[in-house]
Amino acid sequence: MEHKITMSHGSGGEKYRELVQEIFLPAYCNEYLSPLTDSAILAGEGKIAMTTDSYVVKPLFFPGGNIGNMSVSGTVNDLAVSGALPKYISVGMIIEAGLEIKVLKRIVDSIADTAKKAGVKIVTGDTKVVESKSADGIFINTAGVGVFPSGRKIPSQKIKAGDKIIVSGCIASHGMAVMNARNNLGFLPPIESDAAPLGNLVSAIFKHDDYIVHAMRDPTRGGVAATLCEWVTSGTDIVIYQKSIPIRSDVSAACRLLGLDPLHIANEGVILFSVPENCANDVLSVLRKEEYGKYSAIIGEVREGSGTVSAITDFGSKTRIMMPKGEILPRIC
Amino acid sequence: MKYNIKDIIEAIKRLADNFDKINIMEVCGTHTANIQKYGIPSILPDNIRLISGPGCPVCVTSQEDISRAVSIADKDDVIFTCFGDMMRVPCGNKSLYSLREGGSDIRIVTSPMDALQISLENPQKQVVYFGIGFETTAPHTAALIEEAYKQNIKNISVLNSHKTMPPAITSLLKNKCGIDALLCPGHVAVITGSDAFSFIPEKLKLPAAIAGFEAYEILAAILSLLSMLKGNITECINMYPGAVTKTGNQTALKLINSVMEPCDAVWRGLGNIPNSGLKFRYKYAAFDASKRFKITKSISEEPNGCLCSQILRGENLPFDCKHFSINCTPDNPLGPCMVSSEGSCSAYYRYKTV
Numbered sequence: 042m043e044h045k046i047t048m049s050h051g052s053g054g055e056k057y058r059e060l061v062q063e064i065f066l067p068a069y070c071n072e073y074l075s076p077l078t079d080s081a082i083l084a085g086e087g088k089i090a091m092t093t094d095s096y097v098v099k100p101l102f103f104p105g106g107n108i109g110n111m112s113v114s115g116t117v118n119d120l121a122v123s124g125a126l127p128k129y130i131s132v133g134m135i136i137e138a139g140l141e142i143k144v145l146k147r148i149v150d151s152i153a154d155t156a157k158k159a160g161v162k163i164v165t166g167d168t169k170v171v172e173s174k175s176a177d178g179i180f181i182n183t184a185g186v187g188v189f190p191s192g193r194k195i196p197s198q199k200i201k202a203g204d205k206i207i208v209s210g211c212i213a214s215h216g217m218a219v220m221n222a223r224n225n226l227g228f229l230p231p232i233e234s235d236a237a238p239l240g241n242l243v244s245a246i247f248k249h250d251d252y253i254v255h256a257m258r259d260p261t262r263g264g265v266a267a268t269l270c271e272w273v274t275s276g277t278d279i280v281i282y283q284k285s286i287p288i289r290s291d292v293s294a295a296c297r298l299l300g301l302d303p304l305h306i307a308n309e310g311v312i313l314f315s316v317p318e319n320c321a322n323d324v325l326s327v328l329r330k331e332e333y334g335k336y337s338a339i340i341g342e343v344r345e346g347s348g349t350v351s352a353i354t355d356f357g358s359k360t361r362i363m364m365p366k367g368e369i370l371p372r373i374c
Numbered sequence: 375m376k377y378n379i380k381d382i383i384e385a386i387k388r389l390a391d392n393f394d395k396i397n398i399m400e401v402c403g404t405h406t407a408n409i410q411k412y413g414i415p416s417i418l419p420d421n422i423r424l425i426s427g428p429g430c431p432v433c434v435t436s437q438e439d440i441s442r443a444v445s446i447a448d449k450d451d452v453i454f455t456c457f458g459d460m461m462r463v464p465c466g467n468k469s470l471y472s473l474r475e476g477g478s479d480i481r482i483v484t485s486p487m488d489a490l491q492i493s494l495e496n497p498q499k500q501v502v503y504f505g506i507g508f509e510t511t512a513p514h515t516a517a518l519i520e521e522a523y524k525q526n527i528k529n530i531s532v533l534n535s536h537k538t539m540p541p542a543i544t545s546l547l548k549n550k551c552g553i554d555a556l557l558c559p560g561h562v563a564v565i566t567g568s569d570a571f572s573f574i575p576e577k578l579k580l581p582a583a584i585a586g587f588e589a590y591e592i593l594a595a596i597l598s599l600l601s602m603l604k605g606n607i608t609e610c611i612n613m614y615p616g617a618v619t620k621t622g623n624q625t626a627l628k629l630i631n632s633v634m635e636p637c638d639a640v641w642r643g644l645g646n647i648p649n650s651g652l653k654f655r656y657k658y659a660a661f662d663a664s665k666r667f668k669i670t671k672s673i674s675e676e677p678n679g680c681l682c683s684q685i686l687r688g689e690n691l692p693f694d695c696k697h698f699s700i701n702c703t704p705d706n707p708l709g710p711c712m713v714s715s716e717g718s719c720s721a722y723y724r725y726k727t728v
Contacts, residue, residue, distance in 0.1 A: 224482055224483075224484065226484055227484075227485075299458075300407060300714075300716060302411070352413075354412060354413060356380055356383065356417070357380075357383075358412055358413030358414060358589075359416045360410065363725075366704040
């Protein structure tokens with residue numbers, strides 16, 4: 042096989058088949074994909090959840106992740122926070138001619154590995170090749186389908202006064218990892234992304250019939266602040282206890298140095314929950330037993346109010362949390 | 375000594391009862407940002423007002439310098455490098471950000487040495503670094519130029535818009551303008567030393583405190599200013615002694631002095647201030663980007679009603695501006711104070727005190 046992707050790999054001919062047979066099938070192999078039919082035929086009944094997301098990441102590899110694992114975990118997490126059990130995903134790739142095959146293979150292996158961890162099967166896919174400089178190495182689109190196991194209550198995604206806000210892990214790691222890698226900021230050791238599939242976190246909570254979740258969301262672009270600002274309603278306020286927000290010390294230091302608010306920075310391995318106060322501690326202890334939930338914390342509460350999101354410090358001052366605006370740019374040091 | 379932040383707040387409240395109204399100006403962008411971030415105005419008594427001065431390097435960069443930057447960055451053979459928060463400063467209907475979207479090669483760096491590396495990797499291109507900031511960033515630019523001179527690198531130059539803080543403070547406060555005390559910039563003082571701020575009590579007859587950047591450090595400095603005001607003491611107190619010495623970082627100061635010399639400079643909002651800028655000495659003049667490139671002048675006017683200039687002089691607060699948070703937001707800034715995270719408008723916007 043050649044070392045680099047060429048236009049003929051996207052032509053549908055022999056080179057394309059070689060790519061499918063030697064790179065994709067061995068990695069993704071499952072009963073739905075292997076027949077290579079025009080569409081995958083899936084079993085199921087009842088309601089399904091479906092989502093899609095496109096991934097354009099620069100650089101393609103960054104500490105703690107790459108475009109491959111992100112493209113699986115991002116879509117899986119969107120299904121999970123809808124209350125669904127992620128089952129199947131598709132992988133569509135737009136590859137720039139000239140991409141090294143070994144780079145593609147690393148990405149494909151990471152996709153396969155993450156899908157396995159997430160318990161999803163890659164059931165269909167597509168590959169196109171575009172001329173050099175028409176894309177940034179590789180763009181990936183994944184679509185995902187999830188099912189609702191019987192008895193699972195779909196969250197209303199509406200917060201209620203009296204709820205506690207729980208975050209399932211340390212915030213802002215992904216955004217700062219990518220920013221550090223993209224702009225060669227030189228923070229050492231490199232900041233690691235938190236990109237991870239979080240279906241298990243949600244399933245762990247749903248194992249308990251009596252736990253109620255009013256809302257859950259993975260706070261990706263726009264960070265925790267954007268999710269809270271989207272959640273708050275005209276009849277509620279959200280108050281965050283600044284000191285209780287879990288954040289890794291390297292991420293916090295980088296944010297302070299660059300003048301960035303960690304609440305505005307993207308996450309790829311964290312879920313925010315709004316749960317009634319009477320089950321908040323139970324949900325917290327369930328989350329903390331999970332691999333990706335060890336650092337879960339109650340970070341705030343929902344009160345009756347007029348639609349503001351604010352943070353209180355341990356010395357009693359209060360600041361407003363606003364919806365982040367524009368591309369986040371590191372400031373002058 | 376362990377600070378108890380609640381005790382500091384209580385002490386501030388007790389002292390505040392002695393005054394009718396006190397205006398304290400901070401002249402450091404990081405102070406402006408952190409004061410809002412920590413919600414400090416929300417816990418200060420109503421009669422203690424914090425006013426932002428010209429402390430954000432991006433905000434005080436003149437429209438003419440922004441226009442020069444845009445003109446150079448627009449050239450085909452140029453890789454333009456700058457700090458991230460310079461990107462969105464509007465220049466008419468353009469900005470460095472919009473040029474980059476249009477395909478210009480504009481790269482965000484966090485150190486001037488990154489620009490040197492880029493120039494070595496791209497010998498066929500002219501690499502330009504936009505040098506902005508005060509005594510804190512000027513040594514880095516000086517180091518870049520010294521290194522480029524030593525290595526005889528021909529394809530790098532600097533658009534030099536560096537400024538120094540003391541002449542601007544003097545120019546702004548020589549008539550007091552209702553300011554009772556000054557919170558001095560900790561980062562600048564690390565380089566210049568605390569002695570560099572003794573002109574504030576001596577010449578301007580105002581008490582001053584050099585402050586760190588944590589909430590308790592800012593509050594402790596405010597407390598020391600109120601104590602001085604109550605006791606009628608006019609001194610400059612170093613409240614950041616862990617980082618700031620009397621004479622500062624001599625290596626950095628010598629570096630600036632060997633590469634640059636004072637010159638007049640135009641500050642947005644304050645106008646031309648004698649000896650408040652830094653230009654390259656004759657030996658290094660070849661690295662001056664404003665001489666190396668032909669610059670198309672397109673000086674744009676301040677947007678109608680934009681109060682950035684008044685805000686930089688401490689005459690208005692961001693809330694006073696009719697554009698604030700309506701048609702001027704960090705996403706779509708009309709003036710520079712909304713661009714940088716250190717700008718007053720941006721800090722007020724992000725952390726509107728509840």
